[in-house]
Amino acid sequence: MQKEKLYGKTLNELIPITKRLGMPGFAARQIADWLYKKEISSIEEMTNLSKKMREILSNDYEVGLSAPVSSAESSDGTKKYLYKVLNDKYIETAYIPDEERATICVSSQAGCKMGCIFCMTGKQGFQGDLSSNEILNQFRSLPEFQKLTNMVFMGMGEPLDNISELLKCLEILTSDWGYGWSPTRITVSTVGLKSSISEFLEKSRCHLAVSLHSPFDDERRKLMPVQRTNSVKDVLDIIRNFDFSSQRRISFEYILFKGINDTPKHIKELARILNGIKCRINIIRFHHIPGSEFMSPGMKEIIEFKEALNARGILTTIRASRGEDIQAACGLLSTLEQNKGKQS
């Protein structure tokens, strides 16, 4: 029988386990300490629990870490790791070193339901939600774990479509009994799901990144089917009602498609709809995917677009493209082949 995994459980989930097993009241905190601060990988290593308690715990539980099954390295130093999840599925995780910063880009689902037409993950469809164990295992079992400074939920899947597991991960990452990270080291990216964006904003203090890609309804609907039920206007209304006066940052991701969303009309409309929101726009160069007719504008046009937005008072940056040669860059993650049983 498969044992239940302790890694990925919050303190509030560990407490009833220890109570049920007749362990002392402080045992849950001790276990959290071993899992998230002392970084052990087996119950046997939890040496401040009595031998008997470790045996009782081991009957039904295990720590539950699993190493990546393969990796690839880009010429720019970015690495992509393949993890097995949901018994027989695979997901990808990117490690992006950059001078003082070392960022992990984690996946929250195997595949994705959102179907954005510029994204390889969207094309592979949805295979399942990851558990908090499977999400945080990407972080803990990363060979470069000790070097990590930042985490972005921008890998495979829509994090807010798996909000209960996402919130558990954020709690473990930012609690004093967990990793104790500042929430400002973590960014959650979303297409803007109305049903859970408020919950995320209320229950966490992590940064929010909303995938915008067009300020016009019709155009965005063609790029991102989610616009049919979650319009940008509704999402912006939710954001406007939130207090972003803390260190929390709100940014809008904008992939530039040549001749589609890169015109002066778009700049004007972006400035209009974002008026009054303290935010930044992050421009992303489009990375070509098979079968797509989209093209990226040249770097000169990308810089001009950025400067035009800056001139209108919207802080705009260009996100460096990383890991394109190993399909680790934005929009390129896919495990379609591995999920079909052709693991490379």
Ligand code: SF4
């Ligand atoms: S861009 Fe994000 S939300 Fe859209 S299909 Fe890809 S993984 Fe899903």
